[in-house]
Amino acid sequence: MHDFPWWTDSQRALMDDSQKLADEVLIPIAEKCIYKKAFPWEAVKEIAAAGWFGATIPEEYGGHQREWGVTGACILSEQAGRAGALAAAYVTSIIGATQQILHDGSEAQKEKWLPKLAKGELLGSISMTEPYAGSDIASLETSAVHEGEFYVVNGIKRFQTSAAAADLYMTYVKTSSDSHDRKSYRHLTGIIIEKGTPGFSVERINEWMGSEGMYNCYLRFDNARVPTENVIGGEGNGWQVMMRGLNIERVLSAAVPLGGMREAMRYARQHLERRVQFGQTTGSISVNQFKLADMYSKFQLARLLIYYTAYCADLGRDVPIEAALSKLFSSEAGLEVALEAVQCMGGNGVMKIYPVERIMREMKLNQIAAGTSEILRLLIYRMGTAFFANILKMPHRIIDEEVKRPLPIGNTSKSRLVSNETDILKLLAENYRVNPGLHMTLGDIKQVVDINDEDLLSYLDVLENKGLAQQWQNRKSQVELVKATLTGIKEANPPEYYRYIPDWVPEKDIF
Numbered sequence: 001m002h003d004f005p006w007w008t009d010s011q012r013a014l015m016d017d018s019q020k021l022a023d024e025v026l027i028p029i030a031e032k033c034i035y036k037k038a039f040p041w042e043a044v045k046e047i048a049a050a051g052w053f054g055a056t057i058p059e060e061y062g063g064h065q066r067e068w069g070v071t072g073a074c075i076l077s078e079q080a081g082r083a084g085a086l087a088a089a090y091v092t093s094i095i096g097a098t099q100q101i102l103h104d105g106s107e108a109q110k111e112k113w114l115p116k117l118a119k120g121e122l123l124g125s126i127s128m129t130e131p132y133a134g135s136d137i138a139s140l141e142t143s144a145v146h147e148g149e150f151y152v153v154n155g156i157k158r159f160q161t162s163a164a165a166a167d168l169y170m171t172y173v174k175t176s177s178d179s180h181d182r183k184s185y186r187h188l189t190g191i192i193i194e195k196g197t198p199g200f201s202v203e204r205i206n207e208w209m210g211s212e213g214m215y216n217c218y219l220r221f222d223n224a225r226v227p228t229e230n231v232i233g234g235e236g237n238g239w240q241v242m243m244r245g246l247n248i249e250r251v252l253s254a255a256v257p258l259g260g261m262r263e264a265m266r267y268a269r270q271h272l273e274r275r276v277q278f279g280q281t282t283g284s285i286s287v288n289q290f291k292l293a294d295m296y297s298k299f300q301l302a303r304l305l306i307y308y309t310a311y312c313a314d315l316g317r318d319v320p321i322e323a324a325l326s327k328l329f330s331s332e333a334g335l336e337v338a339l340e341a342v343q344c345m346g347g348n349g350v351m352k353i354y355p356v357e358r359i360m361r362e363m364k365l366n367q368i369a370a371g372t373s374e375i376l377r378l379l380i381y382r383m384g385t386a387f388f389a390n391i392l393k394m395p396h397r398i399i400d401e402e403v404k405r406p407l408p409i410g411n412t413s414k415s416r417l418v419s420n421e422t423d424i425l426k427l428l429a430e431n432y433r434v435n436p437g438l439h440m441t442l443g444d445i446k447q448v449v450d451i452n453d454e455d456l457l458s459y460l461d462v463l464e465n466k467g468l469a470q471q472w473q474n475r476k477s478q479v480e481l482v483k484a485t486l487t488g489i490k491e492a493n494p495p496e497y498y499r500y501i502p503d504w505v506p507e508k509d510i511f
């Protein structure tokens with residue numbers, strides 16, 4: 001597989017070694033497990049022996065963080081993604097327990113758990129989702145009450161990947177019902193609950209689409225007594241602990257579909273080379289070549305995005321937008337690539353004799369697990385609007401005398417003096433000419449005139465009372481937008497001021 005110029009020699013070596021392991025050992029084991037519907041224990045042991053679980057764990061705790069880091073964990077997730085359910089066990093252990101202990105755990109917690117997690121002697125899992133709390137995870141109900149040396153935990157979690165197989169469950173619980181705590185997201189606490197804790201049990205193992213043999217469970221907590229020393233990051237800090245882990249969770253989850261895409265493309269390509277219809281291979285039909293071209297493009301674009309994000313994370317940069325974008329793009333590209341691979345293979349594509357139909361089913365999971373595509377879009381919209389605020393500012397435009405059309409002017413100087421409400425009305429009427437149909441924000445007005453909020457709002461009130469302007473208030477009852485009414489537009493200027501007729505229109509047609 002191709003590396004990237006910024007990878008270190010260790011990361012390149014990791015790619016070669018992990019690819020060899022995947023081809024020679026992991027994929028055969030994993031595919032067999034799928035037919036047998038068995039958890040891929042043997043493959044987990046192989047990757048544990050190769051040190052994969054320690055990719056993000058510092059060397060002093062037995063890991064390979066300096067050598068491999070987040071980039072290395074993505075390289076390994078890509079390879080594990082080629083081996084079906086193995087990817088879920090691998091990524092879940094890194095994002096459930098390992099990351100939280102690493103970033104928010106005490107020294108004692110690190111020493112107790114990280115060396116065993118690094119060796120794969122302990123597997124992690126992440127317990128957030130509940131029957132009545134999915135995307136809206138802050139509303140989770142599983143509670144923990146502090147009693148001496150323990151927290152007493154009660155509740156149910158569901159959709160827990162790799163649960164039953166895992167040893168450490170990074171569990172988020174509600175420790176406060178105070179409305180002030182809820183508002184400030186101080187109502188949650190993260191706590192490691194260990195397999196074998198009395199009162200902690202598997203309620204149900206879900207049978208799900210794709211990933212046969214991988215566990216996905218409902219978990220029950222019936223007065224489970226968990227030592228207070230298992231709290232990660234302190235009581236009331238659960239939301240912050242959860243949020244800190246999300247970037248790594250998203251970029252690793254994004255790397256998994258890369259593996260599925262690779263396998264789907266590989267089967268499609270080889271099938272096209274070997275299938276003859278109408279006297280030619282189906283691979284020589286340009287429609288199928290275009291499909292492969294789209295698959296290659298989506299795969300390589302996803303890789304670029306993911307490994308760039310991982311690189312930035314390894315540099316210590318915060319990558320919330322990049323991680324969300326990686327997860328969204330890769331999971332959507334993954335399903336599209338798998339669907340097209342099936343199509344290239346015709347009937348063979350949907351037969352279980354080839355792995356492509358399973359890959360297609362697994363790809364759908366990626367658009368839901370670790371944050372749905374809709375929630376990711378919501379986040380990208382919110383974060384992107386703030387991130388790009390500077391380049392998304394409304395351009396200040398004026399009617400150019402020569403071309404008689406609105407043109408942006410780079411430099412806005414507050415040239416106009418405002419002496420009464422008529423000046424504001426003129427400004428609003430001018431906006432009708434320059435930005436037809438749009439209101440002005442108070443900021444737009446203050447960009448061009450020197451006026452304080454108090455005077456501006458009082459002039460706007462006067463104009464509104466006269467029916468010449470209209471204010472639009474947001475949900476907090478603050479004036480946010482304003483426009484001239486049609487009466488106000490007429491009042492501000494004579495009709496010919498607004499008139500614009502292009503030269504090419506014959507005069508006889510104008511009235």
Ligand SMILES: Cc1cc2nc3c(=O)[nH]c(=O)nc-3n(C[C@H](O)[C@H](O)[C@H](O)COP(=O)(O)OP(=O)(O)OC[C@H]3O[C@@H](n4cnc5c(N)ncnc54)[C@H](O)[C@@H]3O)c2cc1C
Pocket residue numbers: 092126127128129133134135136158159160161162216365368369370371372373374375378
């Ligand atoms: C395969 C798999 C593995 C999983 N593994 C784990 C795990 O290991 N640990 C764990 O804790 N959880 C896990 N989950 C749970 C997963 O995180 C949730 O399924 C996911 O967050 C969505 O929650 P939900 O299923 O309750 O859907 P809901 O929240 O009920 O959403 C239903 C639909 O409504 C949309 N929607 C909801 N709110 C909004 C909104 N405000 N705006 C726009 N659209 C919205 C969603 O995008 C979705 O399309 C797993 C899920 C799957 C499918």
